[in-house]
Amino acid sequence: MKSSPTRRVLLAGAxxxxxxxxxxxxxxxxxxxxxxVEISYLTQSDDSNTNQAKALIAAFEKxxxxxxxxxxxxxxxxxxxxxxxxxxxxxxxxxxxxxNSGSLLQALNPDQTLVDLSDEDxxxxxxxxxxxxxxxxxxxxxxxxxxxxxxxxxxxKKVYEQLGLTVPTTWDEFIANSEKIKxxxxxxxxxxxxxxxxxxxxLFVLGDFANVSKVNPDWAEQYTANDPEAKYVNEPAFxxxxxxxxxxxxxxxxxxxxxxTNAQAMGALATGAGAQYxxxxxxxxxxxxxxxxxxxxxxxxxxxxxxxxxxxxxMWQPNGIYIAKSTEGDKLAAAKKFVAFANSDEGCQxxxxxxxxxxxxxxxxxxxxxxxxxxxxxIQAYFDADATxxxxxxxxxxxxxxxxNITVAVGSGITTAEDGAAQYDEDVKxxxxxxxxxxx
Amino acid sequence: MTTAVAPxxxxxxxxxxxxxxxxxxxxxxxxxxxxxxxxxxxxxxxxFAVPTFASFYFSLTRWTLFDVQFIGFDNFVQFFxxxxxxxxxxxxxxxxxxxxxxxxxxxxxxxxxxxxxILGRGYLRAVVFFPVLVSTVxxxxxxxxxxxxxxxxxxxxxxxxxxxEPGWYTDPNLALLTVAGVDVWKGVGIAxxxxxxxxxxIPHEYFEAARMDxxxxxxxxxxxxxxxxxxxxATVIILSLIGGLREFAMIWAMTKGGPGFTSDxxxxxxYKQYQAGFxxxxxxxxxxxxxVVTAVMVPVSWFLNRREAEL
Numbered sequence: 035m036k037s038s039p040t041r042r043v044l045l046a047g048a049x050x051x052x053x054x055x056x057x058x059x060x061x062x063x064x065x066x067x068x069x070x071v072e073i074s075y076l077t078q079s080d081d082s083n084t085n086q087a088k089a090l091i092a093a094f095e096k097x098x099x100x101x102x103x104x105x106x107x108x109x110x111x112x113x114x115x116x117x118x119x120x121x122x123x124x125x126x127x128x129x130x131x132x133x134n135s136g137s138l139l140q141a142l143n144p145d146q147t148l149v150d151l152s153d154e155d156x157x158x159x160x161x162x163x164x165x166x167x168x169x170x171x172x173x174x175x176x177x178x179x180x181x182x183x184x185x186x187x188x189x190x191k192k193v194y195e196q197l198g199l200t201v202p203t204t205w206d207e208f209i210a211n212s213e214k215i216k217x218x219x220x221x222x223x224x225x226x227x228x229x230x231x232x233x234x235x236x237l238f239v240l241g242d243f244a245n246v247s248k249v250n251p252d253w254a255e256q257y258t259a260n261d262p263e264a265k266y267v268n269e270p271a272f273x274x275x276x277x278x279x280x281x282x283x284x285x286x287x288x289x290x291x292x293x294x295t296n297a298q299a300m301g302a303l304a305t306g307a308g309a310q311y312x313x314x315x316x317x318x319x320x321x322x323x324x325x326x327x328x329x330x331x332x333x334x335x336x337x338x339x340x341x342x343x344x345x346x347x348x349m350w351q352p353n354g355i356y357i358a359k360s361t362e363g364d365k366l367a368a369a370k371k372f373v374a375f376a377n378s379d380e381g382c383q384x385x386x387x388x389x390x391x392x393x394x395x396x397x398x399x400x401x402x403x404x405x406x407x408x409x410x411x412x413i414q415a416y417f418d419a420d421a422t423x424x425x426x427x428x429x430x431x432x433x434x435x436x437x438x439n440i441t442v443a444v445g446s447g448i449t450t451a452e453d454g455a456a457q458y459d460e461d462v463k464x465x466x467x468x469x470x471x472x473x474x
Numbered sequence: 475m476t477t478a479v480a481p482x483x484x485x486x487x488x489x490x491x492x493x494x495x496x497x498x499x500x501x502x503x504x505x506x507x508x509x510x511x512x513x514x515x516x517x518x519x520x521x522f523a524v525p526t527f528a529s530f531y532f533s534l535t536r537w538t539l540f541d542v543q544f545i546g547f548d549n550f551v552q553f554f555x556x557x558x559x560x561x562x563x564x565x566x567x568x569x570x571x572x573x574x575x576x577x578x579x580x581x582x583x584x585x586x587x588x589x590x591x592i593l594g595r596g597y598l599r600a601v602v603f604f605p606v607l608v609s610t611v612x613x614x615x616x617x618x619x620x621x622x623x624x625x626x627x628x629x630x631x632x633x634x635x636x637x638x639e640p641g642w643y644t645d646p647n648l649a650l651l652t653v654a655g656v657d658v659w660k661g662v663g664i665a666x667x668x669x670x671x672x673x674x675x676i677p678h679e680y681f682e683a684a685r686m687d688x689x690x691x692x693x694x695x696x697x698x699x700x701x702x703x704x705x706x707x708a709t710v711i712i713l714s715l716i717g718g719l720r721e722f723a724m725i726w727a728m729t730k731g732g733p734g735f736t737s738d739x740x741x742x743x744x745y746k747q748y749q750a751g752f753x754x755x756x757x758x759x760x761x762x763x764x765x766v767v768t769a770v771m772v773p774v775s776w777f778l779n780r781r782e783a784e785l
């Protein structure tokens with residue numbers, strides 16, 4: 035069959051247009067219809083975050099019948115970090131989203147990707163510490179969601195009582211307590227580690243930072259400026275790595291540390307199968323869900339420094355709720371209302387009811403309920419004694435991505451503490467250069 | 475093994491004899507108009523060619539998604555300096571060659587078994603091939619649960635017989651080989667299939683002649699089956715080696731490169747860099763992987779196919 039040239043050109047043209055059509059359909063849809071504004075809210079996909087988000091949305095929609103909020107979830111941790119950056123840079127982020135504050139927020143390049151919220155009403159009620167971790171020099175970008183929480187040693191008070199132990203204030207006391215638990219504890223694991231969830235291995239290093247700040251209050255600044263003294267291979271920061279190696283070498287860990295998960299470890303701590311667990315106090319929500327009767331058997335003490343005078347508890351700032359710059363017009367107004375609602379009386383009530391209360395609030399809008407777990411009182415005691423410090427990720431934008439793998443290697447005896455610290459110092463170099471910091 | 479687009483030898487258009495005076499030279503003309511390939515060409519260029527060349531460029535930059543900064547070969551230097559990255563490199567070779575060797579040997583053994591006169595042959599063939607069809611991540615997660623050092627079924631059975639219970643994926647020396655083992659379990663079906671096709675293609679006359687000459691089973695295998703199944707062996711080696719060097723899903727599902735960095739391969743290292751937002755560095759890793767696989771496969775493939783041509 036012979037086809038004339040014109041016919042062939044026409045067919046080719048039709049073919050190319052047919053290929054191009056699906057591409058045109060790709061542009062984002064959505065929009066408001068019938069007078070109602072619809073915004074979308076993104077949060078992490080684990081149970082506690084999803085449930086809290088649903089409760090917040092339900093309360094918000096009740097108070098604002100002309101706005102509907104669609105919930106979307108994505109994984110947390112390092113998998114989610116990358117998704118956040120991709121969505122923001124391609125303008126396909128949800129209108130409002132929930133994410134960490136501090137250095138992880140800085141990595142999203144907030145000046146270019148987020149809406150400045152510094153003129154909002156609720157800003158005045160925030161603590162200065164929190165304002166610092168959701169701001170850059172050019173603006174403030176987020177409202178807090180949840181309480182601040184501590185990274186310290188959670189311990190089973192019953193085990194301590196049975197063996198007549200007191201809360202240690204120096205590292206040597208901590209080791210002595212652990213040895214006593216090992217010898218007299220009747221099978222109780224002195225220190226729990228859960229490398230099945232690699233992020234939990236970082237606590238010996240990260241939870242020690244308040245102690246480092248006590249020894250050298252300018253350490254974080256020097257670290258960000260690539261000062262050769264402020265490195266993890268040198269004291270006082272090296273202690274974190276050294277401690278992680280020491281507890282492995284002395285055989286103070288649980289037998290199944292290499293494969294235990296965070297949830298299993300919290301269960302072991304709650305039931306007394308394990309005595310001490312360096313962990314974030316926010317994970318008490320796991321115990322509230324799985325072993326609600328044992329919630330108040332768990333107390334917390336700060337990771338001890340070598341010298342009792344330097345022992346302070348390391349505090350994590352809560353996550354924040356942010357608005358993407360791609361949100362405009364009606365949706366922007368609705369999104370701002372949503373953010374303000376999260377820090378209003380009703381929003382605080384949602385946080386009190388569903389959230390994991392694991393420390394003080396960072397906004398004066400919210401007050402702690404009366405039935406908080408006991409460990410919150412333990413944390414408050416450190417505030418009263420002025421023995422607190424922020425975690426490093428809130429004082430410096432640099433956090434190397436491989437820390438959790440390095441601390442697993444150190445804590446399993448695969449790498450020495452010195453090598454691990456040196457590897458991490460190299461690891462942060464990549465991050466610092468990627469962020470374009472001067473001096474690296 | 476991934477289903478790679480294996481380069482089959484395309485028949486070159488045979489040009490017939492010297493052209494007639496003045497007339498256009500006639501080659502073998504395809505019955506289809508030549509613009510039929512445009513859709514496939516467009517897809518290939520847009521989704522394969524353009525990203526490949528773009529990645530060569532981006533591997534020379536420091537690239538956040540917001541801005542690009544040309545830094546030359548720094549990414550490559552960094553890739554070879556960091557101990558974790560070098561370890562990943564070594565692990566890739568161990569993983570690729572172990573899985574490939576295991577698949578060849580086990581595949582051939584199973585193929586011999588399944589082309590012989592055994593009971594339930596059809597059922598056994600289905601059972602051997604079934605893991606190939608299941609999702610890699612699903613298999614990875616299932617075996618992770620089965621091989622759990624303290625709560626898993628495998629160690630439970632071993633303990634019952636008072637055998638040692640190793641930490642399958644928590645022992646730094648064992649983790650990579652455990653993942654390789656699960657990968658072989660999954661992929662041996664395809665190797666068996668290819669070998670079966672190769673064995674069945676051997677003409678019966680050879681076997682009958684050998685039997686009449688009184689050759690034993692091992693002799694038949696060594697002198698008849700093995701040489702004549704060489705094209706199939708070449709195919710299996712090439713496919714499984716490419717797949718093994720590039721494997722990611724199984725490792726990520728089972729250990730995520732852990733414990734520490736002991737079961738990292740290049741693909742998981744690249745993914746971790748990508749996760750951390752070091753897009754330039756991870757693109758450099760991809761370029762390295764591309765070059766490594768090419769550098770390994772081109773000589774191997776040439777060697778294997780040359781031997782085959784001599785036959």
